[in-house]
Amino acid sequence: MSFFRADNLVKHFGGLAAVNGVSFEVNEGEIFGLIGPNGSGKTTLFNLISGFYKPTSGEVYFMDRRIDGLKPHKINRLGLVRTFQVVRPLKRMTVEDNVIAAAFAQSGSLREARRIALETIEFCGLGRCKDMLAKSLTIGDRKRLEITRAMATGPKLILLDETFAGLNPSEQDEAIGLIRKIKASGVTIIIVEHIMKVIMTISDRVHAINFGQTLTEGTPSQVVSNPGVVEAYLGEAYHA
Amino acid sequence: MTVNRGIVAQIAVLAALAVIPLVVHNDYYLHLLILALMWVVIGSAWNLLAGYTGQVSFGDAAFFGTGAYTAGLLVIHWGWSAWWGLFFGGIMAVVIAFPFGWICFRLRGAYFALATLALNEVLRHVATIWESFTQGMVGIMIMQSYISKLPYYYIALALAALSIIIIRLVMRSRLGYYFLSIREDQDAAESLGVNTHFYKMLSLVIAAWLTGVAGALYMNYMGFIDPHVVFSLHDISIMAILVGIVGGVGTTYGPAVGAFIMVLVQEMFRTAGFGYIKAAAKFTDVQFLISASEQLTKGHALGFGILVVLVIRYMPNGVVGDWGKLMIALRLQKTGRAK
Ligand SMILES: Nc1ncnc2c1ncn2[C@@H]1O[C@H](COP(=O)(O)OP(=O)(O)OP(=O)(O)O)[C@@H](O)[C@H]1O
Ligand SMILES: [Mg+2]
Numbered sequence: 001m002s003f004f005r006a007d008n009l010v011k012h013f014g015g016l017a018a019v020n021g022v023s024f025e026v027n028e029g030e031i032f033g034l035i036g037p038n039g040s041g042k043t044t045l046f047n048l049i050s051g052f053y054k055p056t057s058g059e060v061y062f063m064d065r066r067i068d069g070l071k072p073h074k075i076n077r078l079g080l081v082r083t084f085q086v087v088r089p090l091k092r093m094t095v096e097d098n099v100i101a102a103a104f105a106q107s108g109s110l111r112e113a114r115r116i117a118l119e120t121i122e123f124c125g126l127g128r129c130k131d132m133l134a135k136s137l138t139i140g141d142r143k144r145l146e147i148t149r150a151m152a153t154g155p156k157l158i159l160l161d162e163t164f165a166g167l168n169p170s171e172q173d174e175a176i177g178l179i180r181k182i183k184a185s186g187v188t189i190i191i192v193e194h195i196m197k198v199i200m201t202i203s204d205r206v207h208a209i210n211f212g213q214t215l216t217e218g219t220p221s222q223v224v225s226n227p228g229v230v231e232a233y234l235g236e237a238y239h240a
Numbered sequence: 241m242t243v244n245r246g247i248v249a250q251i252a253v254l255a256a257l258a259v260i261p262l263v264v265h266n267d268y269y270l271h272l273l274i275l276a277l278m279w280v281v282i283g284s285a286w287n288l289l290a291g292y293t294g295q296v297s298f299g300d301a302a303f304f305g306t307g308a309y310t311a312g313l314l315v316i317h318w319g320w321s322a323w324w325g326l327f328f329g330g331i332m333a334v335v336i337a338f339p340f341g342w343i344c345f346r347l348r349g350a351y352f353a354l355a356t357l358a359l360n361e362v363l364r365h366v367a368t369i370w371e372s373f374t375q376g377m378v379g380i381m382i383m384q385s386y387i388s389k390l391p392y393y394y395i396a397l398a399l400a401a402l403s404i405i406i407i408r409l410v411m412r413s414r415l416g417y418y419f420l421s422i423r424e425d426q427d428a429a430e431s432l433g434v435n436t437h438f439y440k441m442l443s444l445v446i447a448a449w450l451t452g453v454a455g456a457l458y459m460n461y462m463g464f465i466d467p468h469v470v471f472s473l474h475d476i477s478i479m480a481i482l483v484g485i486v487g488g489v490g491t492t493y494g495p496a497v498g499a500f501i502m503v504l505v506q507e508m509f510r511t512a513g514f515g516y517i518k519a520a521a522k523f524t525d526v527q528f529l530i531s532a533s534e535q536l537t538k539g540h541a542l543g544f545g546i547l548v549v550l551v552i553r554y555m556p557n558g559v560v561g562d563w564g565k566l567m568i569a570l571r572l573q574k575t576g577r578a579k
Contacts, residue, residue: 050431076433084431090424101417105433108414153433 001064003028003188004080004157009058011044011212018044020212021058026157031179031189033203033220035196037232041212042192043085046159049190050082051075062157076105079156083146083163085192089134096121096130098149105153117152123185124148124178140171144178151182158182160191164198176202196224208232254401261393270389274461276503277396278454282476283483283495284403285450290481291490292411293443294423295345296353299360301476303333303448307455308470309367312380317373322382325456333452334445336363341444345437348426357477364471379466382459392461399457400496403450407492410446419443423490451480474541479506482544486551488558497559505547509540 004026011019019041026032036042047053049060051072060068062080070078090098099117100110107113121130126148129141137145143163150158160179164172172195179202183189193199199206199220206223208215210232216223223229257277261270282300290296310332311325336359344355367374374380386392410416418439421429426436459465470476479502487498512518512533521529536543555562 052427052430071435072427072430073433073435076431081433082431084428088425088428088431090421090428092424093420097417097420101421101429101434102432104414104417110413110417113414113417149428149432 002026002061003063004190005061006045006049007059007061009045009048009060010056011041011048011053012056017212019048019055022209022212022214023058024207024214024217026188026190028156028188029183029186030204031183031191031202033199033206034190034192034209035194035199035206035223035229036209036215040210042209043161044212045209046082046161046190046192050080050159052082076153076155079154080159081150081153081155081157082159083150083161085161085165087139087142087146089137089142089145091135092133094131094133095126095137095145095148098134098145099126099152102149102152103154116154120148120152123181124151125174139166140168143167143175147178147182151187155187157188157190160189160193162192162194164193164195172198200224254397257397258394261390267389270393272503272507274389274393274396276500277393277400278457278461279479279483279499279503280400280496281396281403281454281457282451282480283487283499284400284407285447285454286480286484287487287489287491287495288407288410288419288450289443289447291484291494292416292423293419293440295440295443296481297356297447297477298353298481299356299358299473299477300451300480301471301473302356302359302363303337303451304455304458304476304480305363305367305465305467305471306333306336307452308459308465309374309380309455310452311456311459312382312465313374315382316375316380321385322456322460323385325459326453329456329459330449330453333448333455337444337448338441341441345440345444357473360471360473360477364467367467367471374467377466377468379464379469380459381464384463385460392457396457396461399453404492404496406446406450411492415439415442474544475506478541478544478548482548482551485548485558488560488562491558491560494558494560501559505543506540509536509543512536 002025007023009019009022010017022045034042034045044053048055048068051067051070051074055068059066062078065078067075067078067080090101096117099121100113103113103116103120106116121127124144124147126141126144129137134145147160147163164175167175176198179189191203203220205218206220207217208223208229215228215232216226260273264270282304286297286300307325307329310329311322314320314324314328315322340359344352347355368376418429418434421432421434422436422439429436455470458470483495483498483502486501487496488494517529517533517536521533551558555566559566
């Protein structure tokens with residue numbers, strides 16, 4: 001059986017089919033890239049997988065368990081966590097408390113949760129601002145907090161939604177390093193990303209969608225040379 | 241270091257409060273202190289739900305009144321001691337809160353607040369209309385167990401201490417962190433594995449229980465309740481909000497400080513400046529003072545409203561939350577005068 005599988009997922013918003021029959025499988029330990037132009041349904045897919053939306057039809061399987069329709073907190077406890085494209089820090093709490101709240105997913109004791117939180121904060125490189133209020137972080141650090149918090153819940157699969165948007169080039173390089181570290185620690189990653197350089201460097205396999213439907217799937221170089229992808233996704237940039 | 245100092249300060253305050261009635265033999269002051277201690281309980285409960293969990297209640301009187309009526313009804317229908325109300329009053333408040341929360345926590349923000357307001361109104365009407373059971377507007381009168389105020393004082397003190405201990409324990413555990421994360425962002429909390437519906441229910445149930453116990457204490461102490469007293473929107477529900485915000489929303493000791501301030505303010509309105517204005521009016525025979533003293537008593541609901549606005553405008557974090565700001569303001573005033 002597969003580690004993760006989305007099966008013919010469909011999501012309608014009124015008359016709009018935001019996701020329209022998308023299927024893919026993710027292997028344990030890989031970085032799986034999900035690309036597509038603005039409004040093509042990537043975030044909606046994440047919302048379906050993480051339990052924030054119920055699919056109109058289709059199924060989601062995670063470690064041999066059907067998870068579509070479960071509440072997000074249940075899905076989190078099974079080891080699947082998502083980050084938000086528009087970051088959602090717990091603003092009036094410190095970075096450390098943000099991460100402790102998340103670490104309680106792994107342990108009921110405050111002492112243990114704090115230990116896990118501090119370890120994760122170090123792992124993700126947020127140590128220098130652990131006592132700051134989350135609302136006073138820069139956008140780069142907020143994105144990092146989003147990942148740190150997700151990691152502190154002890155996931156097996158993490159969904160990263162445009163973690164790189166708004167980062168400057170040196171922050172992007174740091175983020176690439178962090179994602180590699182996360183992979184090396186044994187966590188599987190599905191990543192949504194617009195910046196092709198990033199997707200090309202870190203993904204093992206890439207799945208491209210447009211208008212809620214699959215265009216193609218393959219290795220990064222296969223996908224970027226697919227004519228459909230070039231037209232739909234890279235078109236503007238390549239023609240310019 | 242700071243932790244130790246904190247504990248020492250708490251024990252000192254508790255000891256001082258325990259000694260007061262042995263030194264102060266004035267029943268009137270003891271009465272105000274008993275009310276203040278009761279409000280520490282209610283304010284702490286409101287603060288847990290609204291300040292820490294972000295679920296603002298406009299209808300705390302629903303739970304307070306339920307606790308008070310439970311104590312009273314046990315006496316008039318079953319001949320039990322009203323003290324059983326301390327036990328069953330809290331439970332009955334939870335019995336009311338549970339289905340209410342189950343349904344209404346699907347509403348977010350202002351809608352939940354409005355639902356609590358509605359619950360408050362519904363229960364007051366039930367208590368008024370269901371005469372065969374509640375004696376309606378006639379209210380419930382019971383024989384108080386003690387003439388002395390001392391027993392009530394110490395029970396109120398114990399309950400106030402208990403509620404602060406509960407709040408402290410809760411806020412240093414998984415519960416507290418989950419409450420805060422729900423306040424800050426429910427979706428983020430869900431994504432981190434927090435069963436937001438369950439933890440909101442838990443916060444509500446703890447708050448309702450404490451408030452119900454306070455209501456039962458009120459029945460025992462005052463010996464008389466009617467629907468307009470214990471289900472009062474302004475004297476209980478709004479007062480609970482004021483205790484919370486004047487002291488400091490989302491701070492452990494805010495509601496305790498707020499309770500003492502607000503009981504004084506309430507008493508000031510009720511007695512028109514502790515009777516001083518009236519005395520001054522009688523003494524000087526100035527017509528303005530006489531009407532002022534009357535208006536002050538009549539207008540206490542308006543006064544509360546103005547106070548809410550002033551506090552939110554100038555001390556949004558309350559006396560405890562804005563302590564630094566308050567001290568700076570006072571010092572500035574002093575230096576200003578020195579010039
Ligand atoms: N809750 C919703 N209600 C109605 N329509 C929605 C909702 N969420 C998304 N949509 C619509 O569904 C489509 C897909 O949106 P989605 O956010 O999934 O795109 P995306 O691929 O993540 O885009 P981006 O790259 O800009 O983040 C869009 O047309 C969007 O307007
Ligand atoms: Mg998106």
